[in-house]
Amino acid sequence: MTDLLIRNVTALTVDAGRRVIEDAAIAVDGDRIVHVGPDADLPAEHATAEKVIDGRGMAAIPGLIDSHSHAGHGLVRSLGAGNTGAWFAACEEIYARGSTVDFWRAEADLAQLERLMAGVTTNLTLLGGGADIYRTDDPVFGDAHCAATTASGLRTVLAVGPGRPPFPKPYKVFEGGEARDVALGFERQMEVCEDLIRRHDGVLDRRTGIALIMPVYHEHHMEEAGDAKAIREMSETVADLRVRHGVIYTQDGHRDGTIALAQELGTLGPFALLSHSVDLTEADFAALRETGASIVHNPTAIMSIYGRCPAPELIDEGIRVVLGSDAGAPDRGFDMFRHMKQAMLYHRRHFADPAWMPPGKVLEMATIDAAEALGLGDELGSLEVGKKADIVLVDMRKPHLYPANMPLTRLTHFATASDVDSVVSDGRLVMENRRVLTMEVDAVLDAAQAELIRALERTGLACLIDEPAGMWGASRFDPSDGNPWQPGERTGAKG
Numbered sequence: 001m002t003d004l005l006i007r008n009v010t011a012l013t014v015d016a017g018r019r020v021i022e023d024a025a026i027a028v029d030g031d032r033i034v035h036v037g038p039d040a041d042l043p044a045e046h047a048t049a050e051k052v053i054d055g056r057g058m059a060a061i062p063g064l065i066d067s068h069s070h071a072g073h074g075l076v077r078s079l080g081a082g083n084t085g086a087w088f089a090a091c092e093e094i095y096a097r098g099s100t101v102d103f104w105r106a107e108a109d110l111a112q113l114e115r116l117m118a119g120v121t122t123n124l125t126l127l128g129g130g131a132d133i134y135r136t137d138d139p140v141f142g143d144a145h146c147a148a149t150t151a152s153g154l155r156t157v158l159a160v161g162p163g164r165p166p167f168p169k170p171y172k173v174f175e176g177g178e179a180r181d182v183a184l185g186f187e188r189q190m191e192v193c194e195d196l197i198r199r200h201d202g203v204l205d206r207r208t209g210i211a212l213i214m215p216v217y218h219e220h221h222m223e224e225a226g227d228a229k230a231i232r233e234m235s236e237t238v239a240d241l242r243v244r245h246g247v248i249y250t251q252d253g254h255r256d257g258t259i260a261l262a263q264e265l266g267t268l269g270p271f272a273l274l275s276h277s278v279d280l281t282e283a284d285f286a287a288l289r290e291t292g293a294s295i296v297h298n299p300t301a302i303m304s305i306y307g308r309c310p311a312p313e314l315i316d317e318g319i320r321v322v323l324g325s326d327a328g329a330p331d332r333g334f335d336m337f338r339h340m341k342q343a344m345l346y347h348r349r350h351f352a353d354p355a356w357m358p359p360g361k362v363l364e365m366a367t368i369d370a371a372e373a374l375g376l377g378d379e380l381g382s383l384e385v386g387k388k389a390d391i392v393l394v395d396m397r398k399p400h401l402y403p404a405n406m407p408l409t410r411l412t413h414f415a416t417a418s419d420v421d422s423v424v425s426d427g428r429l430v431m432e433n434r435r436v437l438t439m440e441v442d443a444v445l446d447a448a449q450a451e452l453i454r455a456l457e458r459t460g461l462a463c464l465i466d467e468p469a470g471m472w473g474a475s476r477f478d479p480s481d482g483n484p485w486q487p488g489e490r491t492g493a494k495g
Helices: 084-097 101-117 139-152 186-200 225-245 258-264 282-291 311-316 336-351 359-365 368-373 407-414 441-459
Strands: 002-012 020-029 032-038 049-054 058-062 064-070 120-126 155-160 169-175 178-184 208-213 249-251 272-275 294-297 321-323 391-395 420-425 428-432
Touching: 002 391, 002 407, 058 407, 064 272, 064 321, 064 368, 084 169, 084 441, 101 120, 101 139, 101 420, 101 428, 101 441, 139 155, 139 186, 139 208, 155 186, 186 208, 186 225, 208 225, 258 282, 282 311, 294 311, 311 321, 311 336, 321 336, 321 359, 321 368, 336 359, 336 407, 359 368, 359 407
Parallel strands: 002 049, 002 058, 064 120, 120 155, 155 208, 208 249, 249 272, 272 294, 294 321
Antiparallel strands: 002 020, 020 032, 058 391, 169 178, 391 420, 420 428
């Protein structure tokens, strides 16, 4: 008997034929899809199931994939209220010297809860970020994130790697209520990365995977012979570890010639996902064509305000472009419907032409294209027989999603995360009728709030949760106005 059967649903399969089946049936056995087609053609062996969902008024889409985000950011959302410099500095202070294992677990639970309720079943997330601060001084932080992923029922590829030289870096560890200073070196970070790969890489069977990351470098970093030598040695070490374990590779924040430099450093290939990628040069385009690396477009991110990712031009060159949220902070979230819509508007405004970035392309970028970039195209990203059963049901019986025609256009232009009704991940129903089945919502929210307050107390940054002056009445505000702490100042961190 089939385990799960969804009937009377409009299925946007994103399969090779890009079929949209108005009255479809989707059957699941174990963790695999065993039938997708018109309900009238449902084979008798799938007509009964342990669990039957009437999908009338719903649209079924593949589980959404967020190809670039940051762990940690879920608890620093909105800090500094628009003061970007203060926010980045706060990330470094909190992540490296104000966070505990409980902080990272609470943040991961919160992020996974938000993703689950938004229909995001797979994500690639960096274990930290900001100014290249990755919590790879000890595997316990990665373990905490992976444990949250497993409990949620979703999938995470966790990106880990070294910070930026010079080393060692000042970190702080909290044990039994006591703080201990740590001088973190490159070698230790690589040891932790390899340990996490050995124990957690296996996204299809374990629902956790590990990717490697290293900072993005610009030509000015290579001007000093000593710096250039250190960067090349780091690149060789990371590339060697990647090859030995066959994991994917990502980088955060490419722009203006840095992709060409990454190719020269030997870190690129079809296994690479490069985020942001604004203001690219012809040399960058050439490097992408030659290496087969993918671009992660983050249209809602701050970096997409400072520069433009030429996503349509890259697509027209045959370069794979996928979508990423860039995480839940400082001013974003994991709503991939929002990011799909923003991708359309972003480039239509640039070209002053509403024909750019059509609805089907942005849905592909958040499903099948993303799965292929992660090396999982044979398993995820579309509703097809034999693939993993990652299925999202979107409630289309909403005023903002009516009249009931053109389901693709309605989903990409008008739907939001709150329209997600039910989610199946790996064949398991993890949300039904907006009721989360794998997590205690109130407990997750309360733990997240408590861990943020503790981190702010440790670092002396509680001032960053106060709304600054000047937020009303004018067309622009000074984000530093009324903010008692500015980047570069001593924080008075507690230890």
